[in-house]
Amino acid sequence: MSTIVFSIRCLIAAVLFSSVVAAAEAKPLPPYKDALFGYPEILREEDGGDFRVVGYQELRDINGRDQIPERRVKRAYVSLGVKSSQANETLDLGGRSIDVTRVGRDRGAAFTVIFIHGRGGDRRLGANDFSFGGNFNRLKNLTVGSGGIYYAPSVRSFDAAGVADIAALIRFAAERSGNRPVVLSCASMGSFICWAISRDQQATAMLSGMMVMGGVADPAFQESAAYKSRLPMFFSHGSNDSVYPAEVQIALYRSLKDKGYPTRFVLFETGSHGTPVRMTDWRDALNWILER
Template sequence: MCLALTILVGASKSPLVAPYKDELFAYPSLLASAHQGAYLSVDYRAERDIRQRDAIPEKQVKPRYVDLYPRKYQRDLSLETEAGRLPHIAVGTRERARFIVVYVHGQGGNRTQGMNDHTFGGNFNRLKNLAARNDGLYLTVDFSNFEAAGVSQVKYLIHKFRELSPRAPVFVACGSMGGRICWALAQDKKLAPRLGGLILLGSHWDRSFLNSAAFRSRVPIYFGHGSADRVFPIETQEAFFRSIRSKDPAYPVRFVRFETGSHGTPIRMVDWRDTLNWMGSV
């Protein structure tokens, strides 16, 4: 028996982002729910969610999933830092934004991955629309590595845009190896309290998070993971999710398991609107 997903938004807070193509991008049927709804098992099927959704599987989504409205607000930019140029792409409101989303790519990616309107089932295009239509800002960035230099570059980007939108919560989404950046940001005593949430997509775990500034500030965490992920086994990530809840049963953490999904499935399937509204309500 499938379970219906209900978005829980605090009664005193209006949703951060308004509906946009929810009927196309909301999670398929739920197979199971646990931990008072913090753990969800989603019915993912490659035949439906890739081959019926894409005109060219994994390369070109069907037109109804895409709206190119955000392109008028999209700019390929560069910041000058002590370590050199920092190329990045921005979509939406660059000053006084209501919220900021930063996408950190994984191994082999670059700033254009998270701006591609047609791959990953059009899910990045939906995120661009959510930012552009709700006075938000969406950023992707090229960084040098997943070590200290890369962490410093992502921090610099966040710092510069927070100066222009000081009241905006910052949500950092990290795909695969990009999780190393997310976990490093969680340790920053100045930045962590200002984060609106960390979104780990097919990524890994970091036990040091349990002693981090972000954990102490109760920064919301979202894990999206495919049950057939061969890069980062889901069993270890689920165990890490349980360890967070064990240390703080009321901690704002959510785990979405995509049944039969592979390493890249969470990027295709994460419900951006649901996730941002949940994080914005806690």
């Protein structure tokens, strides 16, 4: 083989390899209705922008946004074409039967987002286009528009069995995507699932980040596999949350930040327990995680 032919073959191999690497890297999510879903007012920033206090007003952010308050958002906030990429499925994952709503390609996704609901919910909560100010519809469109996949599973229990179900879903999503980024997001009581997953070394190794929205704090997080691997942690919380006090979650954030841990916190001033699910800017949070 001549030196010229060998060099050409090496060049082609290098180009093909770089293309594969580029395809495996999740690109930043482009803007999508940012004027409607971006944070309405930043009252204060600390830690170089990693701690934000965002203004929240019920008259503006619920009554002014919803056609029927807390039940149906105004039409401008939703784009329903994404429903053509949506399906309800029952996955058999190693003998574990899990009901999910899937939105996006089921193989080769650029990234995966999994949303865990709280007590009393099921997969319908995370798939509802019109509730929570249309925030899940935006997440669907952001995900599908960027070549990703979104799973909203029904969590049957918040104990070891439920944790095992979600660990199996994480593994399934990672394998189907070719080990591209997987982000686990948990709201309210669903945060028990996130914290338990953080102790699972195998599941944590398949994650690129974790989001806890209006959830309980884990005082033992610094003993977890997620902490040891420096898994990026994003928190959002309402300052008037009467279920899980914001101060406890802020204290956890501060303890992590003091050690240089990759973490962010968005506090909705006067927001209640459900405010983070409605108001968290998915594009901002996911891009921060994917950039890590």
